[in-house]
Amino acid sequence: MAKQKEVVFAGFGGQGVMTAGQLLAYTAMEEGKNVVWIPSYGPEMRGGTANCTIVISDGRIGSPxxxxxxxxxxxxRPSLDKFGALVKKGGLLLINSSLIDVKSGRDDITEILVPVNDIAIKVGNPKVANMAMLAAFIEATDAVSFDSLLSMMEKKMGGGKKKELLEINHRAIEEGRKVVTGKVNI
Amino acid sequence: MAKKLMKGNEAIGEAAVCAGALNYFAYPITPQSEVAEYLCWRLPEVGGAFVQAESEVAVGNMLFGAACSGKRVFTTSSSPGISLMQEAISYMAGAHLPVVLINIMRGGPGLGGILPAQSDYFQATKGGGHGDYRTLVLAPASVQEAVDLTILAFDLADKYRNPVMIIGDAMIGQMMESVEFPEKYREQNDPAESDWALNGAKGRESRILKSLYLDPEKLDENSFMLANKYDMMKKDEIRYELYNISEKNRLLVVSYGTMSRVIQTAIDEIGEEEGISVGLMRPITLYPFPGQQLYDEAVKPNIEKVLSIEMSVGQMVEDVERFVRGKKPVEFSGRTGGIVPTPDDVKGYIRKSLGIEK
Structure with a gap:
C-alpha cells in the first residue's frame, strides 16, 4: 500500500485554515502527487470550528x-479538544501555543508547540499565522518541498502590489520552520 | 490540459461547458450550490445562459421547453429539489427528450439533512416520476470521474434521446481533487442538423414532441419504443469496476460512489492486517445495472456471501438480490443521515458478514 500523509487543519473561521490546507494540496498536486482536500461544511461550521482534511499520496487515494x-x-482550543484525541498513535499534533495554553495530554504522539500568532505579529501581519503553521508542518514531515511551496505561493499570490505580502509570508514560513527541531516520521 | 485542483461541484460545471451544454436552469440547494455559483460567471464567458428559476418545479418545465430546441440542457440539484422535478422528467422521458440531471444527494426523506447520503437510488433507477420510463443513471466515485461522466452523460442523453441522471453524494460535490479536462471543448448542438428538434417548420413537415397519447395503441407503441431504448442501453452502456478480485476472495462487496472508495481502503487494510480477502464490484451505471456481471462474480465457488454497503438503509441491495438470483446469501450494511462509514466500520461489516470475531 502506498504511504499516504493525512493532516487536518482546524481553527476558527478566519484563521486561514482552509487556505493553508488548499495551498498544501495545490503544492502536492504540482509535485505530481494525488491529493484530496475536504472541507467541513454544513451546520457545524457556524460558530464552531472550521476544518479541512488533506490526503497526499503517491498512489491511489481510497477513502477520502x-x-x-x-x-x-x-x-x-476547541480544535485541540476535538482533534487532539483523534490523531493516530505515533502521529503528530501541532498546537498554536499563542492561543492554546494546554497540550493534548497524550504521550503516544509527538506534539510541537508553534506560537503562530506571535510569529505573525513579529513578521508584520497577523493574517500570516496560517503560513507559520503550514511551514512547521512541512518542516516536520517533508510532506512537500519548500521550493514547491514557495513557487506555488508565487503563482497563487502573483507579483506586483502583492510583492510585499509575499515577503511577509516568506518571513512567516522561515519563522515557522525554526520552531521545529527534528523530523517526525508519519 | 494541465491538472487543476477543483471542488467536485465546480468541476461538474466546467465539464458541462466542455460538453457544449450551455443552457443551465437551476435553483440553489446545499450541497450543490457551488455548481450554480461557478456557472453564473462561467456560462456568460462562453455565450451560455444560466436561468435561476423560482423553484425546482419551474426548473423541470424550463428544461422540458429548452430541450425541445435540440440544444444541450441541464440542471443540478439535490434530493428534495430533484423530487420536485419528477413530473417534468417523466414528461421529457415520454417525449424522448435528451436532458442531463445532476443530483448531489443529501440525506432524506423529506428535507432530511445536508450531509452526504445515497438515499435516492430507488428514485433515480426505478423511474422517479410516474409512468413506464427509466433514466440512465451514472455514479461517479471521484472528482475526475464526475467530470468524465458529466461529459459522457450529455453524449448518452443525445444518443438515446432520454434523460440521463448523475447521482453523486455530497462528498463528491464538496471535496477537491486534481482533475484534467479534455483539450477540445465541444460546440453546441446545431438544431438545424437535428431530425427531431423544434426549430421552426419552414420548408419541412411540422414535428410534435409530446407525451400525451389518448389512443391506447399509440401509447402502447410509444411505451415499447422507450423499452427498446432501455434494452439497447442494457446491451451497450453497462459500466462497472472490479477491485481486488481473486480466487482467495471470501466475500464480494457491491458499492458505488464515495462509499466504494472507503471500502477499497478497508479491503486493503483487512487483507494486510487480518489476511481476509474481499473483492469489490463498483457499478458505474446504476441503471442499467451490471446484473449479469454481478451474477458471474457472485457464483464463483470461493464467494461465500455478497454484501451491499450503502449510505442508505438498503436500496441497491434489492437489485443485488435480484441479480444474484438466490445463488448466494445477500446482505446489507450501511449508515445514513449524513454519516459516512469509516474504513474501520467497513472492516466490522466484513467481519460480521463472515462471522469472524476480532
Missing amino acids: IINNPMSACVFN
Missing part, C-alpha cells in the same frame, strides 16, 4: 474521509 488522521494542526 479520514477519521483518525496521522497529523493535525490546531489553531484554537
